[in-house]
Amino acid sequence: MKRAGMSDLDASRAATCDAAEAIGRSDLGRLAPGAVTDVVLLRRDPMDDVVIAVAGVAAVVRDGRLGFET
Numbered sequence: 001m002k003r004a005g006m007s008d009l010d011a012s013r014a015a016t017c018d019a020a021e022a023i024g025r026s027d028l029g030r031l032a033p034g035a036v037t038d039v040v041l042l043r044r045d046p047m048d049d050v051v052i053a054v055a056g057v058a059a060v061v062r063d064g065r066l067g068f069e070t
Contacts, residue, residue, distance in 0.1 A: 008050040038062045 001011040020029030027036050039061040046053035060068040 002051055008047050011050050012046055 001014055017029040031037055041059040042053045043056035043058045044053040
């Protein structure tokens with residue numbers, strides 16, 4: 001998405017809430033009450049450079065439990 005010219009914010013939205021809406025799942029892709037949410041914690045701010053940030057996953061929380069940590 002970045003190579004296609006999208007901003008970091010637009011790429012992040014496209015991969016999360018926009019993708020969920022495209023498949024008719026408003027309960028996915030966002031942190032909100034009632035949403036089904038797994039969380040990927042990054043070491044860097046994805047709004048600075050999403051490509052670099054997603055290469056540095058610090059931890060993943062799935063089903064309310066820490067599932068992966070570096």
